[in-house]
Amino acid sequence: MTTGQMRTKLLVSLLTLSLAICPGCARRHGPSVGGKVVISVWHPWGGTQKERLDQVVAEFNRTHKHIQVRAVFTPNDLNADQKLFTSVAAGQPPDATFVDGPQVAGWAEQGALAPLDRFVKQSGIEPHDYFAPCWQQCSYRGHIWAMTYCADPNFAFAWNKKVFRECGLDPDKPPTTIAELDAINDRITKIEHGRIIRIGIIPWSQFGNANSIFTWGWAFGGGFYDPKTDKITADDPRVVKALEWMTSYAKKYDVSTINGFRQGFGSRDQNPFYIGKVAMQCLHISQLDDIATYAPDLDYGLTYIPAPPDGEQHSSWVGGWCLAIPKGSRHPKEAWEFLRWCSHDPKGTQAVGRLQSLLPGCRTSPYIKEAAKKPGYSQFLKIMEECRHQRPVMPAQNFYMGSLDRAVDFAVYGQLTSRQALRKSAEETQAELDLRLAGR
Amino acid sequence: MKKRQSTTEKRNLRNGLLFCSPVIVGLAVFTLYPMLASLYYSFCNYPMLKPPVWVGLTNYRVLIHDPVFYKSLSNTAYYAAFATPAGIVTAFLLAVLLNQKVRGMAIFRTMFFVPSIVPMVAGSVLWLWLLNPDYGLINTILRSMHLHAPGWLNDPATAKPALILMSVWGVGGWMLIYLAGLQDVPVDLYEAAEIDGAGPLQRMLHITIPFMSPHLFFTLVMGFIGAATYFTQAYVMTGGQGGPVDSTRFFSIYLFQNAFMYWKMGYACALAWILFVLILLFTLALFKTSARYVHYGGER
Numbered sequence: 001m002t003t004g005q006m007r008t009k010l011l012v013s014l015l016t017l018s019l020a021i022c023p024g025c026a027r028r029h030g031p032s033v034g035g036k037v038v039i040s041v042w043h044p045w046g047g048t049q050k051e052r053l054d055q056v057v058a059e060f061n062r063t064h065k066h067i068q069v070r071a072v073f074t075p076n077d078l079n080a081d082q083k084l085f086t087s088v089a090a091g092q093p094p095d096a097t098f099v100d101g102p103q104v105a106g107w108a109e110q111g112a113l114a115p116l117d118r119f120v121k122q123s124g125i126e127p128h129d130y131f132a133p134c135w136q137q138c139s140y141r142g143h144i145w146a147m148t149y150c151a152d153p154n155f156a157f158a159w160n161k162k163v164f165r166e167c168g169l170d171p172d173k174p175p176t177t178i179a180e181l182d183a184i185n186d187r188i189t190k191i192e193h194g195r196i197i198r199i200g201i202i203p204w205s206q207f208g209n210a211n212s213i214f215t216w217g218w219a220f221g222g223g224f225y226d227p228k229t230d231k232i233t234a235d236d237p238r239v240v241k242a243l244e245w246m247t248s249y250a251k252k253y254d255v256s257t258i259n260g261f262r263q264g265f266g267s268r269d270q271n272p273f274y275i276g277k278v279a280m281q282c283l284h285i286s287q288l289d290d291i292a293t294y295a296p297d298l299d300y301g302l303t304y305i306p307a308p309p310d311g312e313q314h315s316s317w318v319g320g321w322c323l324a325i326p327k328g329s330r331h332p333k334e335a336w337e338f339l340r341w342c343s344h345d346p347k348g349t350q351a352v353g354r355l356q357s358l359l360p361g362c363r364t365s366p367y368i369k370e371a372a373k374k375p376g377y378s379q380f381l382k383i384m385e386e387c388r389h390q391r392p393v394m395p396a397q398n399f400y401m402g403s404l405d406r407a408v409d410f411a412v413y414g415q416l417t418s419r420q421a422l423r424k425s426a427e428e429t430q431a432e433l434d435l436r437l438a439g440r
Numbered sequence: 441m442k443k444r445q446s447t448t449e450k451r452n453l454r455n456g457l458l459f460c461s462p463v464i465v466g467l468a469v470f471t472l473y474p475m476l477a478s479l480y481y482s483f484c485n486y487p488m489l490k491p492p493v494w495v496g497l498t499n500y501r502v503l504i505h506d507p508v509f510y511k512s513l514s515n516t517a518y519y520a521a522f523a524t525p526a527g528i529v530t531a532f533l534l535a536v537l538l539n540q541k542v543r544g545m546a547i548f549r550t551m552f553f554v555p556s557i558v559p560m561v562a563g564s565v566l567w568l569w570l571l572n573p574d575y576g577l578i579n580t581i582l583r584s585m586h587l588h589a590p591g592w593l594n595d596p597a598t599a600k601p602a603l604i605l606m607s608v609w610g611v612g613g614w615m616l617i618y619l620a621g622l623q624d625v626p627v628d629l630y631e632a633a634e635i636d637g638a639g640p641l642q643r644m645l646h647i648t649i650p651f652m653s654p655h656l657f658f659t660l661v662m663g664f665i666g667a668a669t670y671f672t673q674a675y676v677m678t679g680g681q682g683g684p685v686d687s688t689r690f691f692s693i694y695l696f697q698n699a700f701m702y703w704k705m706g707y708a709c710a711l712a713w714i715l716f717v718l719i720l721l722f723t724l725a726l727f728k729t730s731a732r733y734v735h736y737g738g739e740r
Contacts, residue, residue: 082700085488110703111489195574256591259684260573263594327489399702405681413596413685432702436487 037067039095039331041338042074042084044321049286052356059351060341067334076100084326088112093326096335099146101137101319102391102401108145109395109436114325115143119336125344133318133390134361140393146322147343148361150352153383154319155206155215155282156302156376163188163198163279171299174280175306178220178245181280188279189253196253196261199278203246205262206282209408210401211319215282216242218389219307219315224400225392232392232433234404234426235419238311243411243418250412269294288376289357302379317389320361359384396433403429482709492706499710509711511686512694518600519690520667523607528659531611535618536648549619556612564676567606568593593677596687603674603688607667614659621655622648653734661726668719671696691715 045053050073057071072094074083084107087093099107107113127135134148161171167187175181185200206212217224222238225231233239250258265272271287272278274295282305291298304314323339325332341348349360353367359380360367371377391397407425410416416424457464482499484492503509538549555563570577571592579589592602629647638646649656671692674682682689682697695715699708 085703089489110487256573256595256684259594260591263568263572264574402681402697402701406683406686409681409683409685415596415685 035066037331037334038070039067039334039338040070040072041323041335042076042094042097043071044074044076044098044100046073049356055355056342056351059355060338060348063347064337064341067337069338085110085112088326088328091328093328095329095331096323096325096338098149098321099324101148101322102397104138104146104322104324105140105393106395106397107324108140108143112326113145114327114329114332115145116147116325116336116339117143119332119340120144123336123340123344125340129344129364130361131318131363131384131387133387134320137318137320137390137393138322146324147339148320149323149342150320150356150358151318151361151384152285152320153359153380153387154211154317155284155305156379156383157305158273158281158283158300158302160273160276160279161299161301163276172301174301174303176304177306178308178311181306185249185280191253194257196257198276199253199258199261201249201280202258202262202278203249204408204412205278207284208405210404212246213239213243213404213408214317214389214391215305215315216246218317219305219311220245221307221311225394227393230394230433230437232400232426232430234400234407234429235423240419240422241308243408243422246408247411247414247418250414255412255414271295273300274298285359285377285380286357288380302376304383312388314383314386315389316383316387317391318361318384318387319391320358394433395436396429399432400425400429478709478712481706482713484706486706486709487703488705495706499707500714502707503710503714508686508689508694512682512689512691515600515687515689516668516670516691519604519670520664522601523604523667523670524660524663526604526608527611527614527663528656530608531614531659532618532652532656534611534615535622536644538615538619539622552615553612556610556615558610560672561676563606563610564673567602567609567673568677571602571606593688594684596685599678599684599687603670603677606673614663617655617659618652621652625651650735654736657726657730657734661723664722664726665719668715668722 041057043050043053053071057069061068074094074097076083076098084093084097088111099113104113108115127139130148131151134151138144138146138148157174159174164171164184169184169187175184181201188198188200190197190199203216204212206215214224217236217239220238220242222236222240222242223233224236224239226233261277262272265277268274268290271290271294273281273283274291283302291300305316307313307315323342325335325339329335342352343349343360344362344365346364346366349362349365350367350370352358353360353365353371359371359377368381372381392400394400403425407416407421410424411418411421481492483494483496485495485498486492534552538545538552542548558566569575571579573579573589573591573594576592578592582589590598593599625648630643633643633647669692670690674688674690675693675696678688680693680697682693691711692715695708695711698704698711
């Protein structure tokens with residue numbers, strides 16, 4: 001081999017190498033297939049919900065000649081939003097993304113999302129088209145950052161009628177006050193040799209510690225945040241009362257025993273409520289379908305969340321997923337069409353409702369009337385109509401959730417009093433919020 | 441003549457560097473640059489999507505007043521202090537047992553090695569079930585022996601011991617290292633010792649362990665570094681929270697939470713550098729003192 005040949009060879013191999021370590025440099029613009037603009041949408045679902053979303057997407061693609069949506073699974077819960085952030089920071093975000101309600105303000109403040117006001121105006125969408133908390137959840141600092149994909153009225157209170165009958169309780173009389181709830185719980189809970197056989201309710205097991213304290217805190221008449229003064233009010237005396245009540249169960253039955261009992265269950269066919277191990281629970285709207293699939297024989301009723309007489313009657317808050325356009329999206333116009341269709345369009349919201357068994361946040365959707373006729377959904381609709389709360393819309397919301405999680409943990413494990421735990425949470429979240437607001 | 445040689449040398453150097461360049465570039469881009477960048481960010485307020493803002497020593501100042509920082513540090517120290525020795529002792533005993541001449545030894549060796557190739561997440565899920573207070577195998581056995589059945593991961597007092605117990609299950613890799621080392625111990629030394637009347641314990645203490653000391657030292661250092669950066673199992677088994685009541689909030693979990701839950705990249709970088717310096721100091725201390733208890737063959 002001559003030196004020249006060797007040089008060429010070396011050059012070729014170096015070139016190949018540089019191409020191999022630079023895969024992201026190639027395509028800046030999204031592909032277009034057969035005149036269709038292909039847009040990517042990141043979603044958080046696996047399992048049955050993913051299959052159902054795929055049907056919604058297929059329906060969108062069928063009705064839109066020029067846009068094709070490609071749904072990409074990207075894990076996203078309140079613990080893991082680094083994926084979107086890194087993609088935005090790298091200038092390679094998806095065209096649209098799902099975002100959990102309490103994430104919206106934080107993501108907007110961080111600059112991960114593009115404001116939608118212009119599109120909203122062009123499409124003639126009005127705030128009162130939506131249930132109030134849904135719209136509030138997506139509005140931050142005078143702009144709209146996301147569109148509600150589904151509204152979760154959190155929660156309906158479910159009770160197991162069969163267990164009620166077994167315990168000599170009236171199966172058609174669910175508890176309406178906390179005192180009644182406690183009395184019923186005492187009748188139902190069965191402990192043998194230090195092991196829980198059945199329990200009435202586990203107060204802090206309503207979709208995580210933080211969601212539990214939100215649920216009971218509001219039911220007890222408390223508040224978590226004052227948007228006018230940007231004040232965190234976790235140590236509101238009524239929230240403290242709610243946590244004290246939750247903690248009373250931890251004292252009554254030993255917290256490790258209860259949590260050990262919880263650890264044995266799963267979310268679907270092993271859900272402790274479906275199999276009668278836990279007789280009362282706050283129920284999420286998506287569980288109606290779960291129960292029909294995994295526990296069709298479950299005899300249960302739905303009502304409002306019990307509250308003390310001086311608390312908030314028929315208390316609830318809204319959750320649910322929204323759709324947003326990340327900053328740097330390459331096809332914002334096409335992405336907006338997907339957002340609008342899923343969130344506001346009569347056909348689209350109907351598809352989301354029918355195919356995914358979720359409730360649209362848009363109250364003008366024809367699906368709302370349809371859902372009212374379906375068993376179970378009517379109760380959730382009634383809750384939605386009366387719903388007054390959404391989790392605080394402020395940039396430190398994910399920090400707040402984590403902090404409340406720990407506060408409940410410390411209180412139920414008896415390491416801090418309820419007041420101490422919530423005060424600590426309020427203080428640390430306030431500091432965090434002030435820091436983020438100062439960093440504007 | 442002299443000049444010619446230096447051009448050859450130059451050419452060799454250039455070609456050598458060219459051939460090494462993938463590694464050099466790789467190290468520079470993927471290790472050196474991130475390290476330096478993280479050092480810079482540790483002096484910044486950096487929420488990832490906005491440009492970092494220099495804040496000097498603020499992150500470090502906040503850090504020394506942060507109770508969770510100390511809690512996570514003590515959790516990690518606790519874990520390292522117990523899991524590393526427990527792993528070394530177990531792996532060593534296993535290796536000694538598996539170094540006997542018994543029929544079917546290959547099967548036993550495989551059996552004890554297999555757990556260490558189970559992926560960490562899968563192993564964690566498996567152990568969640570073993571440690572389940574009501575239905576888990578461990579508590580079922582304890583109950584059948586009329587012993588106290590602890591709440592394991594649901595009780596702040598037993599959560600860390602549960603994780604340490606689980607870590608001992610995966611010592612197959614170390615066991616293999618010891619096994620290789622044991623086969624290198626000269627047989628004639630044992631014979632000579634036996635003739636001189638040394639019992640099994642004396643042979644173990646005065647021949648096996650000194651000969652094995654480089655292997656033991658290697659696993660001690662690696663084990664300590666592994667324990668100091670302990671993350672996956674605790675993250676999976678506590679749902680990323682580090683509960684109950686912070687008892688499994690290890691240093692790396694707290695670091696991860698700051699970086700990717702709270703977007704405090706600057707603070708997380710400061711935490712990372714503290715951890716790096718602590719590991720460095722401790723490892724240096726181990727090396728400095730190692731001359732006293734580590735014996736390399738052929739050295740005095």
